[in-house]
Amino acid sequence: MRNFTCVQDIGPLDKAVAEALEVKANRYAYKHLGENRTMLMLFFNSSLRTRLSTQKAAMNLGMNVIVLDVNQGAWKLETERGVIMDGDKPEHLLEAIPVMGCYADVIGVRSFARFESKADDYQERILQQFIEHSGRPVVSMEAATRHPLQSFADLITIEEHKTKARPKVVMTWAPHPKALPQAVPNSFAEWMNAADYEFVITHPEGYELDPAFVGNARVEYNQDRALEGADFVYAKNWSAYAGPNYGKVLSTDRSWTVDARKMSLTDNAFFMHCLPVRRNMIVTDDVIESPRSLVIPEAANREISAQVVLKRILESL
């Protein structure tokens, strides 16, 4: 594997999950792979799980790790080519990226959608510059349109807990006070479609995701109807994608909050969320604390998804 930015990069999902379960059982068996190799983890945005799990995965593989919060300590970076740099940004990404490539063998990048330009976000202009100019394998730690390490962990978690070959997985929008990216829902949809589950997306009108990610999923505007018979409920907020509303909050309707009544419509479904979660906006306390809540095992699997990805990259260096 060279780069890890989307579901295609991991290859056949059955093999990826099998490797993940093997790594989970023997996570310290590969320390030789990372000896004298350095992982640089670069954050343009905040993180808890991605920061900790990816570093843990790299250490499990014997790697050295450098973590850089770009906006705390590094020079403020200009990202646009052709700009006359007479403002508040002393360094350009086009120098900083190859320099970072000098010190690392693998580079992880977190750079959320900025909502300034849908085209720039959906062309992954920041992530692509790392791929083009670092000279190193690049791992997305959530970019503008996908969060593949999260989605891989979500798939592992579903495969560990499903009781039927093709479970019904429902991704439901839920309200949030801020404008959040579409990366997590896009990515989850991409991986669920690839896994060939019975996959349903439910959200209020106006929150339609990019059809390129929705794929063959059934879209249902009636949340109760969508939840009927579900085996897994994956809750997430996202801001509007379509048209002039890109990046906007159109609704904070708390009738979409996942509560015990909604979960009673399902087939005793597991509850999932990538975290961080706004309790009693996205999901009620009793649901996220229930025995059917998988949010902690789901977060624990982030170490495993990252370790499989880094292991494959190290094996191909």
Ligand SMILES: CCC[C@H](NC(C)=O)C(=O)O
């Ligand atoms: C893993 C989730 C990261 C981010 N969440 C927030 C709160 O910004 C998002 O919704 O994409």
Ligand SMILES: NC(=O)OP(=O)(O)O
């Ligand atoms: N789920 C996830 O990526 O969490 P962080 O944003 O805390 O890394």
